[in-house]
Amino acid sequence: MRKTLLALVGCLFAHVAAAQSPITWPDLIDPTAQLYEDPFRDLSFEQLEKLRVVAKAEQTLEDGVSATETRDEIEARLNDAKASLAEQGIDAPNLLSQRWVVAERRKKAAEAGNAALDGELVVLAGYAIPAPPADDGTPVAYLVPERGMCSHTPPPKPNQMVRVLLKGDWRPATMHEPVQVRGRLSLSDTTHDIQVVDGLVPMRAAYEMEATGTLTKQDLQDTADSRQENAWAAAIVERLRASGQLPQNKNGDSN
Template identity: 55%
Template sequence: MLKFLSLSVLLLGATVAHAERGMLDWADLIDEAAQSYEDPYRDLSAEQLTALVEVARMQSQLTATSDDDQRSELGQRLSDAKTALAEDGVDADWLISQRWVAAERRRNAAWAGDADVDGQIVTLGGYVIPAPADQDGVATVYLVPERGMCSHVPPPPPNQMVRVRLNSDWRPQTIYEPVRLTGQIAVVPTEREVVVVDGPVRMQAAFTMEATKVEPLAFAGAMSAGGKAWVEKMTQQLRDKEGDGLNED
């Protein structure tokens, strides 16, 4: 009987440990395995990306026009641009053919949430963006890593945004109010449009949380180290978006 009780206590302890993950960093939400993928645009310089986008645009214009003079001019400019890229070792036609493949890989990486946190009771700090209540009347917000995201700077990747249902009496008094939330988090992707500051923003979140505890935090006078790292990453994010510009037909 004692052995049975001891085993029961051990199993119960293991279950509680699994269910209560505790304090998370934002990096804990990312499925790191999904971040390693082949991106043919990654090593291109800004100038090469710009030239590649121009080639894609000229190809589209060449297809659309029937004017012989325009076609001749565009054809020559297109040939010159491809030759210049080829001299840099860049195969423009092949790269343009890979645009949808690369876009899908980036999307998958951006949405990939760490399955290890799915269903866990966690605590996560960040900044809230008020959102409309759910159909059942429960108040909702979005939690993001830094102030200004989705308005002053682009939204974070979906795996760095949490859609939160507030199962408490607390409500945000302003946008980007700093808080620490505790509740059950789940890898449940959602998309909806929310008005943020100057207009509607497509909010794409890889996670949802049923928050049962809210701890308001004091506003920090300076951006955190995580925020600075995020800003530094924005250059690469925008550079990647230039590659997405090749999707124009």
């Protein structure tokens, strides 16, 4: 009966583990949004600097020349930069005409979440940032991939931040507390200003998760301690069995 019960429990845990797939932070990024044409990607730093010279000079000529520079000086700098790029096979006006389109593509690549994960039960590890509760009183935390984000460094991209609705007893006790969260993930673009170390920070997340459980550093330590104790106990049992001091049950197993 005991073996049957253990088998049933094992099957139950296997089913739960299968239903909640471990994912990593790169999995949250929309892979389709990363495939786009970017004519600026392979340019060298020097080439990009010359493009900036062209863009700035054209804007200055359009807005009006200041008293500190003559129009001839600005046009000479503009023509020199264009000529240098043209010698390298780079059409500066054509490239600059695409910059806003490329900027929009880059923005989408940094913000778009992976539609394949929408509604999925997942397990994700990261660092938790305490946040004010939701309007209905549900406790909230933000999960980020690296320690320090949103406080001493800028927030991550939206598709690298998860707004977590905490359903259990656990709450982050400190800023950037390491934790593994499991629950249902959904694509939900939200922005909330929260107070962190350096003041108010806009927390824009592409995802929201209804957490059904958490695993903290202390939980992992307790599990490791329990395994060590079990291993120690098993070693004692084995020694007693080998010495004949431990009676055997009918199935040949130790009581």
